[in-house]
Amino acid sequence: RVSVDGVLPLAPSMDHVGAMANCVRDLAILLQPLAGAEDLHKAPRPYHYHSELKQEWYTRNRQLSALPDFHAKAAPGMAAAFDELRDKTRSDGWAWNELPLPPSFADVPRFHHTVMAVEAAAYHADRMRRRPEDYPPRIGSLIKDCLATPAIQYARVRDHLRAFRDEIERAFVDSWKTLVTPATAGPAPGAETTGDPAFNSPWSYSGLPTLSIPFAWA
Numbered sequence: 044r045v046s047v048d049g050v051l052p053l054a055p056s057m058d059h060v061g062a063m064a065n066c067v068r069d070l071a072i073l074l075q076p077l078a079g080a081e082d083l084h085k086a087p088r089p090y091h092y093h094s095e096l097k098q099e100w101y102t103r104n105r106q107l108s109a110l111p112d113f114h115a116k117a118a119p120g121m122a123a124a125f126d127e128l129r130d131k132t133r134s135d136g137w138a139w140n141e142l143p144l145p146p147s148f149a150d151v152p153r154f155h156h157t158v159m160a161v162e163a164a165a166y167h168a169d170r171m172r173r174r175p176e177d178y179p180p181r182i183g184s185l186i187k188d189c190l191a192t193p194a195i196q197y198a199r200v201r202d203h204l205r206a207f208r209d210e211i212e213r214a215f216v217d218s219w220k221t222l223v224t225p226a227t228a229g230p231a232p233g234a235e236t237t238g239d240p241a242f243n244s245p246w247s248y249s250g251l252p253t254l255s256i257p258f259a260w261a
Contacts, residue, residue, distance in 0.1 A: 044078040044252075054162035056204070057155075057247045067254065068093065105137045108220045112144050113242060118229030124259035125225055142222070145214055147207045148245065154200045155244040156188070161197050164189030181236065204248065211249045226255045 045060040052058055062073045071092040078092070109129070114122055129139055164186045171178050171186055178186070215222060225242055232238045246253045 054159045108142045113224040155248045157200045160188040
């Protein structure tokens with residue numbers, strides 16, 4: 044819903060803009076002008092994110108869904124913190140259920156990497172040849188991975204991406220399920236890396252909107 048015009052591309056089919064704020068209500072206030080700026084030549088969207096937080100659905104539909112596959116891959120500290128979160132929300136009247144992952148989830152990590160590598164190379168390869176010092180090692184390695192990706196493989200990945208997004212739409216979005224998963228396997232790593240993308244790459248790949256909330260301290 045937020046335009047990426049003016050944002051340096053990495054993988055255009057998955058690039059997205061996010062905001063940071065002190066609470067969910069502040070994010071809703073921020074989203075209103077950001078989403079409204081998607082196309083200045085069109086009339087503003089008749090959707091008011093802030094007022095939607097007050098709607099009856101949010102107060103009555105107190106259902107949360109967990110994906111057990113994510114919990115099983117979390118580090119012990121993260122798994123314990125997530126269990127504590129579930130206990131606290133249950134005591135506050137929220138109901139939890141567990142949802143199995145669609146079979147196509149198994150291919151997401153490597154297919155996500157393929158899309159990132161090919162689309163990043165399409166935009167950055169020429170510039171990286173001219174100015175390699177502008178690119179940290181991990182980004183440079185990602186772009187180089189494109190050279191090992193046959194065109195037919197990328198075409199298959201794009202087919203999977205379209206089918207996967209349709210499957211996610213049917214499984215989660217159409218039924219208004221609220222998925223809650225750890226955002227990362229464990230505590231934040233050092234500045235040399237953003238960490239293992241396995242816990243958030245599925246949402247970039249699927250295009251689902253996400254909200255990351257700090258809920259525990261290591």
